[in-house]
Amino acid sequence: MAEQSVRDLTMAFEERLSLTAEEDVRLALDEGGGGKQSGEALRFCLIGTVLIRKRYNMEVMENTLAGIWRLVKGLHMRVLRSNLFAFYFFHPIDMQRVLVVGLWRFVNHVMVLKEALAGKQVSRLELFEVSFWIQIHGLPPDRMTEATGERIGGEIGRLVEVDARESDAWGLEYIRV
Numbered sequence: 001m002a003e004q005s006v007r008d009l010t011m012a013f014e015e016r017l018s019l020t021a022e023e024d025v026r027l028a029l030d031e032g033g034g035g036k037q038s039g040e041a042l043r044f045c046l047i048g049t050v051l052i053r054k055r056y057n058m059e060v061m062e063n064t065l066a067g068i069w070r071l072v073k074g075l076h077m078r079v080l081r082s083n084l085f086a087f088y089f090f091h092p093i094d095m096q097r098v099l100v101v102g103l104w105r106f107v108n109h110v111m112v113l114k115e116a117l118a119g120k121q122v123s124r125l126e127l128f129e130v131s132f133w134i135q136i137h138g139l140p141p142d143r144m145t146e147a148t149g150e151r152i153g154g155e156i157g158r159l160v161e162v163d164a165r166e167s168d169a170w171g172l173e174y175i176r177v
Contacts, residue, residue, distance in 0.1 A: 086122075134153070137173060
């Protein structure tokens with residue numbers, strides 16, 4: 001009997017909290033829905049996390065990273081939630097350099113950084129993948145080619161880029177993938 005009462009109460013509660021057909025309105029947002037201000041805020045923004053569950057002093061982290069990244073115009077950092085940060089760059093060259101140069105660490109722990117995209121929820125960003133260079137040594141000079149790098153890199157993981165200067169292959173000690 002008590003079980004029936006709980007079930008009845010649950011159903012009544014769900015009915016009161018459910019939308020009726022008239023209330024269930026779908027709202028389509030246009031591409032520029034956030035206005036100029038929100039688009040500008042994300043223009044030079046990276047979202048990042050450190051691959052460890054530990055609290056950091058935000059001011060120390062911001063100053064340390066700005067020094068390591070050797071920024072031209074500076075940086076503003078904001079904590080979004082525990083171990084999730086927004087890095088706002090004041091110049092596009094600074095942001096691109098941080099993205100391109102590669103694998104970054106803070107207090108010897110890997111950082112994952114992704115560009116913030118307008119219209120994409122931060123909670124849906126996949127912050128579990130980093131790119132880094134792998135040097136491949138011991139190849140014959142005639143095999144230090146982009147094609148060889150693509151083949152080896154494709155076997156290791158997802159290939160992003162190959163650095164093989166084919167014209168200088170006889171002087172190279174390695175290629176990077």
